[in-house]
Amino acid sequence: MSEVVRKAQAAQSAAAVLGQLSTETKNDALRKMAKALLAHTGSILAANEEDLERGRAQGTSSSLLDRLKLTEERIAAIAEGVTQIVDLTDPVGDVLERIDRPNGLRIEKLRVPLGVIGIIYEARPNVTVDAAALCLKTGNAVVLRGGSSALSSNRRIVEVLREALAGSEIPADALQLIEDPGRGSVDEMLKLNGLLDVIIPRGGASLIQNVVQNATVPVIETGAGICHTYLDESADPDMAQAIALNAKVQRPSVCNAMETLLVHEAFALRHLRSLTGVFQSAGVELRGDERTRELAEGVMPAAEQDFATEYNDYILNVKVVKDLDEALAHIRRFGTKHSECIVTESQTHADRFLREVDAAAVYHNASTRFTDGFEFGFGAEIGISTQKLHARGPMGLPALTSTKYRIFGTGQIRT
Template identity: 70%
Template sequence: MSEVRQKAQLAGKACSDLSGLTTAQKNEALLAAAKALVENNEAIIAANQEDLDRGRSNGTNESLLDRLALNEQRIHGIAEGLRQIVSLPDPIGELLETFERPNGLHIVKRRVPLGVIGMIYEARPNVTVDAIGLCLKTGNAVVLRGGSAAIASNRKIVEIIHEALDSTSIPRDAVQLIEDSNRSSVDEMLKLNGLLDVVIPRGGSSLIQNVVNNATVPVIETGAGICHTYLDATADAAMATDITLNAKVQRPSVCNSMETMIVHQDFAAAHLSALAQRFSEANVEFRGCEQTRALIDWAKPATDEDYATEYNDYILNVKVVKDLDEALAHIARFSTKHSECIVTEDLYHAERFLQEVDAAAVYHNASTRFTDGFEFGFGAEIGISTQKLHARGPMGLPALTSTKYIIHGNGQIRG
């Protein structure tokens, strides 16, 4: 039997044990895991260093290495995410609806776990902990298949969490890590109908499209992040500078970072040169339209391929437009429906943008970097869904639940 099938079966058997646990028992386990991660941070950092060294020797760029890197501060942040999950209401068992039929049937709709969740993701070891915390709190077992670039980090994290769970009511088999780094292990997970209840991909567009196009197991689609920030004619220049620099430079390797800055021609004439200088000081490469390059002589030409690319790097597309309509048209053409922002003092334009842009998160005068489960108060996130079924946007605890109808009768039969 393959590793994938064996571990999925173990996770499935653990589901029945999870179903009877109280909120207090689940919270106790997550607190134990958080404590263990902090206490063993040196071992995690040492394992992570193996991954970083291998990545550098393989020529991985610094932006992707930043995604992979763990330090004491980041481990404390990951542990804090688990503690925040503990502080959140447990959705399992929540009464969503109750009603009585004319024939006397009493019908109740309650939240229940999804079951066994398969997570397929790239070199983000923080995702390992986020997924474990959210799945266990919602009574789900989880089968993790992270990228090979983070295998040492993930192995150590799961080992530490397994040891922490051994002193709690949650069985260690509820958390499974696939260590086979061959693509065949992903392909097998996608076909595990009856063993996996849902697969959630988290990573670049090629990974997500492979899962969406080839899975027979149901998929919750998370999306690549080609995020735009539109600087309207009335945008406050200081605010626009702060928001766009944060959206691009604070952490360019993540999916909610800005990839294209759209600029109204009046704002561009007055402020783009000074704004570009700030980006240049932050080592950001500009790729722009003809009007952009007329104002910024060091900007490279931007093609449609550039506007359709998620760089996750210090590269920024710039598009100068004549009005809001042109900005909306550009976003509609190139957006991945992740996160979009308008910076403006015109409330009518702001409202039009918020209503007309089709994305999981739309912002007025705030950085797209806030599209994140932790920032939304969800403790952590399993991913950011860009689809429209079941869940959309940062997926916290409720997104990992389904529903069950419970019907009480007193002998009714259907005529």
């Protein structure tokens, strides 16, 4: 039996026990996990150093090494994250609907754990802890498959966490790490219907597309974001500049950052030159359509393909549009249904934009950077769903649950 099947089976057995535990029992285990991370900081850092050394030897980029790197402070922050999950409301057991039928049947729709969740992710070892804590809090077993570059760190972290679970009521087998670094172990997880109830990919576009294209297990697609900000004719110029700049440069590497700025022609005639200057001063490379390049300086020509690219970098497409309709059409064509924003003083235009744009989050006069579980007040986030089934947008704890119907009868039969 392969490592993947063996560990998924162990996780499934553990899930049957874990799914029945009370919130307090699960919280107790989470507290033990947080403590154990702090107590074993030294050995986790030593394991992390192995990953970093291997990375440096392989010529890994410094930005990737930085994502991989743990420090005492980072481990403390990760442990603090687990403690915060303790404080969140447990959705499991909530009764979402009660139905009383004329024949006397009483029906309750109840929140239950999903079962076993597979998480496939890249270098960051903090995801290991974070995903584990969120899944266990909601009564789910979890099978983690992190990137091979973080294998030593992940292995040590999971050892520490499983030791902590061994002293709690949650079976240690509810937390599994796939250690096989080959592509084959991912491929195997993707086809594990009957053992995995869902797979959540977290990482770059190619990782996510591999999962979406090859999984037969249900998937929650996350991440890809080609987000637009549209500055309407009546936009307040200061607000427009603040929102657009924030959407691009506050953290360009994330999915809710803006990739394309759409500007109404009348607004562009008045403000585009100063606006592009502000972006350029902030170190943003601009690529524009013809009209943008007529109105502003230092803008490279944007190719068709640029509008379909998620840069996650200090690069921005700019396009002048003649009206709201053209902005909507552009978003329909190039948007990835993640986060879209209109800046306008026109209530009519705002209403129309919020109604017609098909995306997980649509904004009037606020930065797309707010599409985030913490910013929405969920207290946690397992990812941002860009699909329409099950969960859409930032996913808090309820996204990690399913439902079941309990039916109370007194001998009813169907006629």
